[in-house]
Amino acid sequence: MVGPVKDPVQDPVQGSVRDSVRDQEIGVEQEHLDRVYRRLEEKIHEAEFLMNDAAQRGQVGTPGALAERDAQVFRAGIHLNRLNNEFEDFLFGRIDLLLGKDGKKGPDGAYTAVEPADGAVRDDQTADIAETLHIGRIGVLDSEYAPLVIDWRAPAAAPFYRSTPVDPGRVVRRRVIRSKGRRVLGVEDDLMRPQLKAFLDGAELPVIGDGALMAALGQARGHTMRDIVASIQAEQDLVIRAPAGSVTYVEGGPGTGKTAVALHRAAYLLYQDRRRYAGGILIVSPTPLLVAYTEGVLPSLGEEGQVAIRAIGSLVDGVTATLYDTPATARAKGSSRMLKVLRKAARGALERGDAPARLRVVAFGRRLELEAAELDRVRQSALSGTAPVNLLRPRARKLLLDALWEQSGGGSRHTDPELAAELRSSFDEDVTGEDSFIAFLDAWWPELTPVGVLTAMSDERRLGRWARRILNPGEIRRVARSLRRDGRSVHDIALLDELEAILGVPARPRRRRDLDPLDQLTGLDELMPVREESQRERAERLAQERTEYAHVIVDEAQDVTPMQWRMIGRRGRHATWTVVGDPAQSSWSDVDEAAEARDEALGSRPRRRFQLTVNYRNPSEIAELAARVLALAMPGAASPRAVRSTGVRPRFTGLGDTTLAETVRAEAARLLGQVDGTVGVVVAMNRREEAARWVAGLGDRVVALGSLEAKGLEYDATVVVSPAEIADESPAGLRVLYVALTRATQQLTIVSGERDDPDADGVPDLLRD
Numbered sequence: 001m002v003g004p005v006k007d008p009v010q011d012p013v014q015g016s017v018r019d020s021v022r023d024q025e026i027g028v029e030q031e032h033l034d035r036v037y038r039r040l041e042e043k044i045h046e047a048e049f050l051m052n053d054a055a056q057r058g059q060v061g062t063p064g065a066l067a068e069r070d071a072q073v074f075r076a077g078i079h080l081n082r083l084n085n086e087f088e089d090f091l092f093g094r095i096d097l098l099l100g101k102d103g104k105k106g107p108d109g110a111y112t113a114v115e116p117a118d119g120a121v122r123d124d125q126t127a128d129i130a131e132t133l134h135i136g137r138i139g140v141l142d143s144e145y146a147p148l149v150i151d152w153r154a155p156a157a158a159p160f161y162r163s164t165p166v167d168p169g170r171v172v173r174r175r176v177i178r179s180k181g182r183r184v185l186g187v188e189d190d191l192m193r194p195q196l197k198a199f200l201d202g203a204e205l206p207v208i209g210d211g212a213l214m215a216a217l218g219q220a221r222g223h224t225m226r227d228i229v230a231s232i233q234a235e236q237d238l239v240i241r242a243p244a245g246s247v248t249y250v251e252g253g254p255g256t257g258k259t260a261v262a263l264h265r266a267a268y269l270l271y272q273d274r275r276r277y278a279g280g281i282l283i284v285s286p287t288p289l290l291v292a293y294t295e296g297v298l299p300s301l302g303e304e305g306q307v308a309i310r311a312i313g314s315l316v317d318g319v320t321a322t323l324y325d326t327p328a329t330a331r332a333k334g335s336s337r338m339l340k341v342l343r344k345a346a347r348g349a350l351e352r353g354d355a356p357a358r359l360r361v362v363a364f365g366r367r368l369e370l371e372a373a374e375l376d377r378v379r380q381s382a383l384s385g386t387a388p389v390n391l392l393r394p395r396a397r398k399l400l401l402d403a404l405w406e407q408s409g410g411g412s413r414h415t416d417p418e419l420a421a422e423l424r425s426s427f428d429e430d431v432t433g434e435d436s437f438i439a440f441l442d443a444w445w446p447e448l449t450p451v452g453v454l455t456a457m458s459d460e461r462r463l464g465r466w467a468r469r470i471l472n473p474g475e476i477r478r479v480a481r482s483l484r485r486d487g488r489s490v491h492d493i494a495l496l497d498e499l500e501a502i503l504g505v506p507a508r509p510r511r512r513r514d515l516d517p518l519d520q521l522t523g524l525d526e527l528m529p530v531r532e533e534s535q536r537e538r539a540e541r542l543a544q545e546r547t548e549y550a551h552v553i554v555d556e557a558q559d560v561t562p563m564q565w566r567m568i569g570r571r572g573r574h575a576t577w578t579v580v581g582d583p584a585q586s587s588w589s590d591v592d593e594a595a596e597a598r599d600e601a602l603g604s605r606p607r608r609r610f611q612l613t614v615n616y617r618n619p620s621e622i623a624e625l626a627a628r629v630l631a632l633a634m635p636g637a638a639s640p641r642a643v644r645s646t647g648v649r650p651r652f653t654g655l656g657d658t659t660l661a662e663t664v665r666a667e668a669a670r671l672l673g674q675v676d677g678t679v680g681v682v683v684a685m686n687r688r689e690e691a692a693r694w695v696a697g698l699g700d701r702v703v704a705l706g707s708l709e710a711k712g713l714e715y716d717a718t719v720v721v722s723p724a725e726i727a728d729e730s731p732a733g734l735r736v737l738y739v740a741l742t743r744a745t746q747q748l749t750i751v752s753g754e755r756d757d758p759d760a761d762g763v764p765d766l767l768r769d
C-alpha cells in the first residue's frame with residue numbers, strides 16, 4: 001500500500017530513506033521541468049514553429065483550444081525570460097491518473113474521461129497509472145503535441161483542484177511541486193485513493209509528505225497578495241470555473257478566499273473565451289489599499305492589461321476619492337433616496353442667483369421682452385419630462401423663441417403657411433444672431449456639469465429646497481457641509497456618476513478633422529463642411545465614452561451602497577457578473593436597502609449561488625474570538641471553519657500606567673519580533689492619523705489603518721485597538737469590528753482603552769465569554 005513516508009524526526013532510520021526518496025522524486029520533477037524549458041527554448045529558436053503550431057491547434061476550434069494556442073505560441077515563447085525571472089513556480093502541480101472510461105483526448109492532448117475505466121482498479125486493490133499530467137501557469141505541448149504542461153485553467157487540470165478522497169475520479173496521487181525559475185525545490189503529495197497500491201512504469205508510486213495547503217497558508221504575508229493556483233480547493237474551483245452566463249453569486253466568511261477566487265475567475269474567463277472578455281473585465285474593489293494589495297495576482301497568472309481593477313472611489317475618470325464621510329453622512333449619501341435629491345438638484349441648479357431676470361431682444365426692429373414669470377413658465381415647460389437636463393437646452397431655446405414670436409405678433413401677419421414659415425425662420429435667425437440672446441441663454445440655461453451641481457448642493461438652503469421631505473434636516477446639514485470640503489469622498493463619486501447620467505452630455509459640433517496630407521492636395525476638406533453630429537452618431541459616441549464591460553466582478557459586495565450599485569450597474573448593463581461578499585462584514589447600515597439596489601443593478605439575470613465555508617486566513621484561536629463578535633453582530637450566522645491552529649491564543653492588554661500610544665507601539669514592536677511578515681494596527685477611523693504617528697519609525701513592515709480601510713487586507717499579526725471604539729463608531733460597528741478581528745494570519749493582540757471596560761486580564765467587555 002502506498003502512504004506518506006514517515007517523518008525523520010520520529011524515525012531516524014526511516015529519515016534517510018525518506019530523504020533519498022524525496023530527493024529522487026525532486027530529481028524526477030527536475031527532469032520534467034528541464035524538458036519543459038528545453039521545449040520553450042526550442043520554440044523561440046524555431047520561428048516557423050509558431051506558424052505550424054498555430055495551424056495545428058487552430059484545427060481544434062473550441063475557444064479553450066484557441067486560447068491555449070495563444071498562450072502557447074505567443075506567451076510561452078516570447079516571455080521565456082519572464083518565466084525564468086518572475087514566475088517562481090511556473091510548474092506547480094502533477095496528477096497521476098487511472099485509465100479513463102473512454103480513450104478520448106481533449107484539445108490539450110490529455111484524456112477527457114473523469115471516471116476510471118471499469119477494470120482500472122484490480123480486485124486486489126492494485127492499479128496502474130495510465131496518465132501523468134503536469135499543471136502549470138500556461139500550457140506547453142511537446143513536438144508531438146503531447147502535453148508537457150497543462151494550463152491550470154484547462155478542463156484537464158480541473159481534477160487537480162476538484163479531486164478529493166471522497167470523490168477521487170481518476171486521480172490517485174496529487175502532487176504540488178515547489179520550484180523557483182528552473183529549479184525544483186520540493187514536492188508534497190496527497191493521496192486520493194489511500195487504499196490503493198498503484199504502480200507507475202512497474203514501480204510502486206511513492207508519496208512524499210502532506211500539507212501543501214498548510215505550507216502555503218503558513219507562509220509570511222507581504223504587502224501584496226499571492227496567487228493560489230497551486231492550492232485552489234474544490235469548493236473554490238467550482239466558483240472559478242462556473243459558467244459565465246449569468247450572475248455568479250458567492251458568499252463566504254472572512255478568509256474563505258473570496259477575493260482570491262474572484263481574481264482567479266477573471267483569469268479563467270479570459271482563458272475560456274479570450275475574444276469575448278479581452279479588455280472587458282472590470283473588478284471593483286472597495287479601497288485603493290485593496291487594489292494595491294491584489295493587483296499583482298493577475299500578472300502572476302499570466303494575465304496583464306485585459307482586466308481593470310479599480311477602487312470604487314476611482315470609477316469616474318478624472319476624480320479620485322480622498323476624503324471619508326462620517327457614518328451618518330455616508331448613510332444619507334449612499335441611500336437610494338439620494339436619487340430623487342439629485343434629480344431635483346440637476347433641474348434646480350439651472351436657477352442661479354446671478355441668472356438674468358428678464359430677456360430683452362430687438363427683432364424686426366421691435367424691442368421684445370420676457371419677464372421673470374414668463375421665463376419661469378418657459379423653463380418649467382422645457383423641464384417637463386425626464387430627459388437629461390443638458391440635452392433640453394435646444395428645447396428651451398425653441399420655447400423662448402416661440403414666446404418672443406408670439407409677443408412680436410409675427411404669427412398673425414401671414415395666412416399663407418409657406419410665407420409664415422419663412423418669416424418665422426428669419427425671425428429666429430434675427431434673434432439668435434443677437435449677442436444679447438446668446439449671452440442670456442448661456443446665463444439662463446447654462447450647461448451643467450456634475451461637479452457644478454454637487455457644488456450647488458453644498459449650499460444648505462438650496463439643498464434644503466431640493467431635499468425637502470426626502471432627507472431630514474440633520475442629513476441636509478451634514479451632506480451640505482461635507483460637500484463644502486476640498487476634495488471628494490468615495491460616496492461623492494457615485495453621486496457624480498449619477499449626475500452625469502441625469503445631466504447628459506450635450507451635443508458638440510464635431511471637431512474639424514485633422515487635415516490629411518492627401519485631403520490637402522485634393523482640397524477635399526473644403527467639400528466636407530463641419531456639421532452637428534446626428535442622433536445616431538451621438539448615441540454611438542456616448543456608448544463608446546461610457547465604459548462598459550463584458551464581465552463585472554464586485555469584491556466586498558456587502559459594502560456597496562445603493563447609489564454605488566447604480567454606478568457599477570451602468571458599467572455592466574450587458575455584462576455577466578461575479579459578485580462576492582459577506583453580509584456579516586457589511587459596514588453599510590441598511591443591508592436590505594443595499595440588497596434591493598443590487599438586485600436592480602443585476603436585473604433579472606439568473607443567479608448561480610455558491611457558499612465558501614473554510615477560513616484559510618485565521619488560525620482557529622483567532623477565528624473563535626471573532627465568532628463571539630459575529631454572534632453579537634449577526635445572531636445565528638455561521639462562522640467559516642478555520643483549517644489551521646497555531647497554538648497561540650489572542651493576547652489582551654489594558655493600559656496600566658502607559659498611554660494608548662505607548663502600549664500600541666510596544667505591542668507592534670513585540671509582534672514584529674514574532675513574525676516574519678507584516679503587522680497591521682487597526683484603529684477606529686477617527687484615530688487613523690494619530691495611529692500613524694504611534695508606529696512611526698518601526699519600519700515598513702508595520703502599517704496603521706482605520707477599521708474601514710482594513711477591508712479585505714491581511715497581515716501576519718494585527719493589533720486591534722479598542723474594540724468598543726470601533727464598534728461604537730457606526731450603526732454597523734459590530735460588523736466592522738468583526739472585519740478588524742479577522743485580518744491576522746498568525747497573531748492577534750487586542751489593546752483595550754477606557755471605553756472597553758476591560759477586566760483584570762485586559763479582556764474588553766465586548767469580547768468576554
Ligand SMILES: Nc1ncnc2c1ncn2[C@@H]1O[C@H](COP(=O)(O)OP(=O)(O)OP(=O)(O)O)[C@@H](O)[C@H]1O
Nearest residue numbers: 228231232233254255256257258259260616617712
Ligand atoms: N486554496 C487556497 N490556498 C492557499 N491560500 C488560500 C487559499 N484560499 C485562500 N487562501 C488564502 O487565504 C487568505 C484569505 O483569502 P481572501 O483574502 O481571498 O479571503 P476573503 O474571503 O476575500 O476574505 P475577507 O472576506 O476577509 O476579505 C489569502 O491569503 C489567500 O491567499
